[in-house]
Each structure stands twice: as structure tokens, then as C-alpha cells.
Amino acid sequence: MEFLLDFGLFIVVAISVLVYLAWLIPKGTSLPPGPPNWPIVGSLFYLSKSLHRSMEELAKKYGPIMYLRLGYLNYIVISNAEMAFTVLKIHDADFAFRPLSIIGKYVGFEYSNIIFSPYGDKWRLLRKICATELLTRAKLKTFEPTHQEEVACMFATVAPALAEGKPTNMRTRLFDTSMNMMTRLLFGKRYFGLKISNKKNDEFKDTILKQLAIIGILNIGDFVPLLRPFDLQGIIRQSKQLRLKVDQIFDEMIQDRLKQNGLNDSKDFLGAMLSLPKTHGFGDRLGDNTIKAVLNGVMQAGTDTIAITTEWALAELLRHPQFAKKAREELDDVVGLERVVNESDIPQLKYLLAIVKETFRLHPPVPLLLPRENIKGCEVGGYHIPPKTRLYVNAWAIHRDPSIYENPLEFNPERFVGSNVDLKGKDFELLPFGSGRRVCPGFPFGFIAVQLELARFLHGFTLSLPKGENLQDMDMTEVFSITAPKAISLHVVATARLSLHLYEAPQFTICGN
Numbered sequence: 001m002e003f004l005l006d007f008g009l010f011i012v013v014a015i016s017v018l019v020y021l022a023w024l025i026p027k028g029t030s031l032p033p034g035p036p037n038w039p040i041v042g043s044l045f046y047l048s049k050s051l052h053r054s055m056e057e058l059a060k061k062y063g064p065i066m067y068l069r070l071g072y073l074n075y076i077v078i079s080n081a082e083m084a085f086t087v088l089k090i091h092d093a094d095f096a097f098r099p100l101s102i103i104g105k106y107v108g109f110e111y112s113n114i115i116f117s118p119y120g121d122k123w124r125l126l127r128k129i130c131a132t133e134l135l136t137r138a139k140l141k142t143f144e145p146t147h148q149e150e151v152a153c154m155f156a157t158v159a160p161a162l163a164e165g166k167p168t169n170m171r172t173r174l175f176d177t178s179m180n181m182m183t184r185l186l187f188g189k190r191y192f193g194l195k196i197s198n199k200k201n202d203e204f205k206d207t208i209l210k211q212l213a214i215i216g217i218l219n220i221g222d223f224v225p226l227l228r229p230f231d232l233q234g235i236i237r238q239s240k241q242l243r244l245k246v247d248q249i250f251d252e253m254i255q256d257r258l259k260q261n262g263l264n265d266s267k268d269f270l271g272a273m274l275s276l277p278k279t280h281g282f283g284d285r286l287g288d289n290t291i292k293a294v295l296n297g298v299m300q301a302g303t304d305t306i307a308i309t310t311e312w313a314l315a316e317l318l319r320h321p322q323f324a325k326k327a328r329e330e331l332d333d334v335v336g337l338e339r340v341v342n343e344s345d346i347p348q349l350k351y352l353l354a355i356v357k358e359t360f361r362l363h364p365p366v367p368l369l370l371p372r373e374n375i376k377g378c379e380v381g382g383y384h385i386p387p388k389t390r391l392y393v394n395a396w397a398i399h400r401d402p403s404i405y406e407n408p409l410e411f412n413p414e415r416f417v418g419s420n421v422d423l424k425g426k427d428f429e430l431l432p433f434g435s436g437r438r439v440c441p442g443f444p445f446g447f448i449a450v451q452l453e454l455a456r457f458l459h460g461f462t463l464s465l466p467k468g469e470n471l472q473d474m475d476m477t478e479v480f481s482i483t484a485p486k487a488i489s490l491h492v493v494a495t496a497r498l499s500l501h502l503y504e505a506p507q508f509t510i511c512g513n
């Protein structure tokens with residue numbers, strides 16, 4: 001009897017949930033086409049872990065603007081350049097919001113992090129701080145020697161393996177280099193590399209990596225709010241733990257800086273933020289939570305994107321030595337063999353530029369850009385888009401569109417030789433940095449970093465695979481977790497092309513070797 005009562009109650013609750021969800025599904029509107037929509041889960045079963053690939057497949061059937069329902073959330077997915085222009089240019093202001101999320105709440109310091117911040121005054125202020133204190137042309141120019149020093153440090157760490165003919169794990173080297181570049185830009189200090197690695201620094205790196213992993217997970221609690229309290233994937237628990245760690249790491253940095261320098265040191269970004277005048281209604285200075293959120297957000301956004309792209313470029317060039325050969329010829333022509341490549345050489349390296357564009361095309365590090373949201377309903381491409389619809393722009397699919405790119409699955413930098421298509425977000429067939437109001441503000445930094453690292457490697461080394469591995473079997477698949485790194489990290493054996501003294505870091509101690 002008791003069992004029957006429980007069962008009856010279960011049926012009543014289940015029916016109520018279904019009716020509630022059916023009521024939430026927009027009616028009487030012309031939504032874009034999309035896959036079937038099942039009760040509670042919506043179209044969830046049509047998606048795989050490789051969200052970008054499954055959305056690309058679905059778009060082949062349902063078209064360049066596609067509607068998906070996941071739980072109680074509406075999504076549209078854009079999969080060609082024309083529709084990307086429509087949403088990111090014509091409807092830029094409509095879709096300038098970011099959806100609220102658990103990770104944005106906790107590790108985004110209640111959405112104070114630029115990446116997660118809703119469109120509005122706070123976001124405008126955060127972008128302004130970045131534009132005036134972090135990523136100005138003048139600051140990046142001053143940062144040039146530091147940038148070069150870091151790449152030289154990477155060389156110095158590869159050098160011992162080079163002498164012994166041992167394979168080097170490029171993922172680790174590139175990631176540590178990106179981390180150091182970002183930490184030097186933000187805090188004027190390097191944290192990663194041989195001998196300077198310690199438990200605390202490793203925890204810092206681990207915290208950034210864990211945040212990146214968790215940002216990419218589709219949270220069932222976001223789709224079905226009734227399930228949120230159960231935290232089935234442990235996302236709330238992990239986000240809270242990460243927030244504690246992030247708080248601890250950045251609190252310590254802020255306190256150390258305040259003790260050392262007072263508020264007037266503005267050499268690096270932390271110093272600049274601590275010294276910002278009493279404007280913007282933030283009291284004596286910017287609140288600690290805002291500072292921590294900005295620092296954490298820039299670390300999240302700037303670190304693995306650069307490393308992922310350089311790793312993909314090196315992997316493709318190993319598989320296509322004819323393009324590597326051409327790039328080296330250009331480098332030898334422009335730079336010679338008596339010195340290393342510097343940032344000032346980059347504008348002359350046109351073939352290298354074509355390789356970098358082709359890498360961003362075939363392996364966009366953020367394949368779906370970052371999700372956006374509209375607050376008010378709008379019409380896009382003749383369809384009604386309800387308010388609070390989440391937007392994914394599938395750069396991955398756009399970059400592989402056969403109507404734009406011949407043999408789109410082939411890595412072929414020649415397609416960009418002499419091409420004016422750029423990456424700043426005005427050419428909608430190539431969008432690795434996004435476009436519109438929420439375009440990546442780190443573009444100048446990220447773009448030059450990838451070019452410089454790649455140029456140094458091509459110029460400095462001949463690369464081959466470790467013994468026993470062959471190019472035909474090389475795994476070129478990616479894993480998706482907001483960013484899309486190579487699934488298996490690249491290990492290479494490097495052989496020197498230049499005199500050995502050029503592989504020593506200029507100030508050896510700074511590398512912590």
C-alpha cells in the first residue's frame with residue numbers, strides 16, 4: 001500500500017514537471033529549425049562531448065541557424081559566416097550578454113570577471129581597465145623584452161634535451177611559457193619552469209587548469225533547475241573549492257604587494273589596478289574581489305589559448321614538412337643564422353603569418369567562441385529568437401565551410417598567402433578571437449605570442465617525432481572543454497639549427513634553471 005502511494009506521488013510529480021516544461025517551451029513562434037525536442041532533456045541526446053563537432057553535424061541537416069532546447073534553456077547555434085555576421089555585427093548589442101552560470105558565480109567572483117560579466121556598466125569598466133592598463137600598444141611594446149626573455153627561457157629548458165636527443169613534451173613547455181608570460185604581465189613575476197616550480201606554484205597552475213576544465217562542462221543543473229540542488233556532476237562543489245583556492249592565491253599576492261610597495265607601483269597590471277584613482281565609485285581603490293576576478297579571468301583567457309595554438313601549428317608542420325621548409329627559408333632570409341628571431345622581425349614574416357592563420361582556421365582554440373545571450377527577444381534571419389536564448393557561434397564549422405574554403409579539412413597555409421583576411425573579427429569566415437563588443441581584448445598579445453613562439457621554434461630547431469612514432473599514426477584529434485587542445489600532447493625531438501650559444505637564455509638566472 002505504502003509502495004502504491006509512493007508510486008502515485010512519483011507519477012504526479014513527474015507529470016507536473018512535464019507539464020511545467022511543456023509550458024516553458026516557446027509556442028506560436030517561428031523558431032529556427034533544429035533536432036527533435038524531448039520532454040525534460042530537450043535535444044541533449046543529439047549532442048556529444050565534442051560539442052563543436054556534434055553541432056557541426058546537426059547544422060548540416062538543420063542549417064546555419066539552428067535552434068536547440070536543452071532542459072528549460074533555449075539555444076541557437078550559428079554555423080556559417082553570413083549568419084555570424086548577422087548575429088555578431090547586426091545584432092551585436094542584442095547578444096552582448098553572457099549567460100549566468102555556476103562557474104561565473106563562484107570562480108568569476110559573482111560575475112566580476114570580464115569573461116562572465118553581464119553586458120552593462122561593470123563590464124564596460126572592466127574592459128576599459130584592460131584596454132588602458134593592460135593591453136595598450138605602449139604597454140605591449142614595453143613588454144617586448146620580457147616576452148622575448150620568456151621564449152628564450154623556453155629554449156634554454158629545451159636545450160638539455162636537445163643535446164641528449166631526448167623528446168620534449170611541447171605541451172608542458174608551451175603552457176609554462178604562456179603562464180609565465182601572463183604572470184609577468186600581470187604580477188611582474190615568473191612562477192613556472194625548472195627549479196622555480198614548488199608546491200605553491202604548481203597549485204596555482206593546477207587551479208587555472210581545473211577552472212578551464214570546469215568552464216567547458218555542460219552543467220545539467222543549468223538545464224533543469226530542479227536538479228541543481230543535487231549537483232549531480234559536482235560542479236557547484238568543485239567551483240566552491242576552486243573559489244577558495246583562487247581567493248587564497250590572489251589574496252596573498254595582493255597583500256604581499258601592498259606590504260612591499262604601497263599603492264603606487266603601477267609597473268605591472270596588479271600594481272596598476274591597486275593604484276587606480278578613487279574613481280568609478282569603488283571607494284579608496286578597486287575592491288579586492290574585482291581585482292582578483294580580473295586577474296583570474298585574464299589568466300584563464302590568455303594562458304592555454306596561446307599554448308594550444310602553437311602546439312597545433314607545430315604538429316601540423318611536422319606532418320607537412322614542405323610548409324615548414326618554406327617558413328624556415330623565409331626566416332633564414334629575414335633573420336639569418338647569427339641571431340634569434342625578435343618581435344620586430346614578425347611583420348616581415350609573411351609566410352609564417354599564413355601558417356598562423358591556417359592554424360587558427362583548422363584548429364580554432366575556442367571552437368564555439370564563448371556563449372552569449374540576448375536579454376530581449378529579436379528577429380534573426382527571419383526567425384524569432386526568444387529572450388534569454390543562449391548563442392553559440394560555431395567558429396569550428398565556419399572555418400570548415402566548403403563553400404568558403406577549398407578542401408577545408410586540409411592544412412594548407414598557401415590559401416592565406418597574399419590574403420587580406422585578418423583575425424580581428426571583421427572577416428566572418430575566420431573568427432578565432434570572436435567579433436563585436438565581446439571580441440577578445442587579448443588579440444594583439446595572443447596573436448604576436450603565437451607568431452613569436454612559432455618563429456623561434458622553426459628558426460631554432462629542426463623537429464622530428466620521437467623514435468618509434470610515425471607521422472601517419474599521429475593523433476590529430478582534439479578534446480573539447482571550452483578550448484580544444486590536441487587530445488594527445490605533442491612530444492618532439494629537437495635538433496639545433498643555430499650556434500649553441502643562441503640557446504642560452506640572456507639572463508640565465510631569470511629562467512630558474
Ligand code: HEM
Pocket residue numbers: 114115116127297298301302303305306309365366369370371432433434435436437438439440441442443445446447450
Ligand atoms: C590565441 C590566443 C587567444 C584566442 C584564440 C582567444 C579567443 C577568445 C575568444 C574566442 C573570446 C570570446 C569572444 C566572443 O565572445 O566573441 C575571447 C574572450 C576574451 N579573451 Fe581571448 N583569446 C586569446 C588570448 C587572450 C589573451 C592573451 C588575453 C588577455 C591578455 C585574452 C583575454 C580575453 C578576455 C578578457 C575575454 C572576454 C572578453 C569579454 O567577454 O568581454 N584572450 N578570447
